[in-house]
Amino acid sequence: KQEVTQIPAALSVPEGENLVLNCSFTDSAIYNLQWFRQDPGKGLTSLLLIQSSQREQTSGRLNASLDKSSGRSTLYIAASQPGDSATYLCAATMIKAAGNKLTFGGGTRVLVKP
């Protein structure tokens, strides 16, 4: 059974600092890995999706890397802003999963202080 872990569970940084969020998974037979953002009382917003054949994806200040062999993905957010404060979730889609369900980590709660 796939297990996805995110460390740390919470992170507080001053504005302008770079953020590094970690995600690890136990089963490397993934189809893709996604990073989501969740604001309080809101649904999930997809940030980046990395296919299993890719090593990284970039969108603006966000960069996500994927190392299947070591079972890790990292989300980098450059020059953090207070508006980046949210919970960040990673989720793996398994190759053999029926219906392409997502297996989520527990999330990292980020606070960017002005």
Next chain:
Amino acid sequence: GAGVSQSPRYKVAKRGQDVALRCDPISGHVSLFWYQQALGQGPEFLTYFQNEAQLDKSGLPSDRFFAERPEGSVSTLKIQRTQQEDSAVYLCASSLGRGMGGGYTFGSGTRLTVV
């Protein structure tokens, strides 16, 4: 509609009461998923529909949980004889295809509190 709509936004139920949670996906989206998110944790998969067919219900925690999507659009998640451990946010997501390429749109969820 423009997004995935879930209702009600909040539901307080007395222990033992039955509840029904509604999800209205984006029009034309084939796939519909239900997830349960306990406080401070990531969402956990409950069930998956492809059109009206429920292809995976392996995540439903007990036979008190039942989901349907009779016409391949709106879905209802029903919980019978609610218990305190059912307290969570229930998220619905839809996608145009089977979701292999991502493309999920999540609703804002229904927060269920069982007292």
